[in-house]
Amino acid sequence: MALKPLLQHTQLLETLKSAIDQQKLASTHIISGSPGVGKKLFSLHVIQYLFCDHKNNYQACGECGSCRKIQNTQHEGLHIVEPQGAQIKIEQAREVIRFLSLKSQMQPQAVLILEAHKMNPQTANALLKVIEEPPENSYFFICTSSLSAMLPTIRSRSQIWRLPNLKPETLKTIFPQAEETLILSAQGRADLLEKSFSESTTELHNKSFAVWSEKFSSVTVLDEFQEELKSREDFVTLLSLWQQQIRDACFIKSGRPKNVIFSKHQEQLNALTQLSFEQLEKLFCHCLDMQQEMNYNVDKSLMLQNFSLKVKECQSVSLD
Numbered sequence: 001m002a003l004k005p006l007l008q009h010t011q012l013l014e015t016l017k018s019a020i021d022q023q024k025l026a027s028t029h030i031i032s033g034s035p036g037v038g039k040k041l042f043s044l045h046v047i048q049y050l051f052c053d054h055k056n057n058y059q060a061c062g063e064c065g066s067c068r069k070i071q072n073t074q075h076e077g078l079h080i081v082e083p084q085g086a087q088i089k090i091e092q093a094r095e096v097i098r099f100l101s102l103k104s105q106m107q108p109q110a111v112l113i114l115e116a117h118k119m120n121p122q123t124a125n126a127l128l129k130v131i132e133e134p135p136e137n138s139y140f141f142i143c144t145s146s147l148s149a150m151l152p153t154i155r156s157r158s159q160i161w162r163l164p165n166l167k168p169e170t171l172k173t174i175f176p177q178a179e180e181t182l183i184l185s186a187q188g189r190a191d192l193l194e195k196s197f198s199e200s201t202t203e204l205h206n207k208s209f210a211v212w213s214e215k216f217s218s219v220t221v222l223d224e225f226q227e228e229l230k231s232r233e234d235f236v237t238l239l240s241l242w243q244q245q246i247r248d249a250c251f252i253k254s255g256r257p258k259n260v261i262f263s264k265h266q267e268q269l270n271a272l273t274q275l276s277f278e279q280l281e282k283l284f285c286h287c288l289d290m291q292q293e294m295n296y297n298v299d300k301s302l303m304l305q306n307f308s309l310k311v312k313e314c315q316s317v318s319l320d
């Protein structure tokens, strides 16, 4: 099966292809960007071009033996590393070193590392040695959604390419069946959009408004989100939904309904639009703080209760 076409990042792809044509491709690349923006696909397009026997005018032929093997990710010159569980382990770095030592004379070799920020320090240090002195004609494509978590010594030896989030029209092409609300709320990430088709996410969307509702006190809000409190991922999704809803309230208040993501839920946003811009800003910042805190081992229930109290506080002030 042919590689899926790259709908975005095409200019960057040409830059790299042009470097390949001029035999000036750097040996180590970090491909950085949010999850779901196509880092792996981007890398595979570069690698396919690198290996293609009949490349022409910035296009891999897609038909030669090399192209086909890359399409099936079974090329003998390509080694892919993925996290095993939560980590990329030292043994996987050793496999990379073994792979690079099996070098045939003419062929290039490519190592594609996915979610590279999951390398533990030993793995990263083991790889650093080959990255510092890569065998001739070998190339690293290191994909990560967390550039800052990468070892600085690896970063400093790499060319860093940042892939921006996907445009709404790109997401629409990938998921023609997606509604506009879902597309906008996916924030340029195909993985989030794909997930939002699942029933549980739709449920989460509907439920998320409860935090603004006067029906729920800061105690009952905990019951309402009991399930979400159990999963870090769901809670992070909730936080970003709340930010979008606060933004929506600002757009409604300033008479820009076109920018509203949750336009079908205006009624549920009423509780928010009653608040002043200043209060909305305060709540938004609070959401951002919570998002930051999620990087640490925090008590989510306490955090949620606190947030709910802040919401109630704002609501009672604006009633006065």
Ligand SMILES: [Zn+2]
Binding pocket: 051, 052, 053, 054, 055, 060, 061, 062, 063, 064, 065, 066, 067, 068
């Ligand atoms: Zn080809």
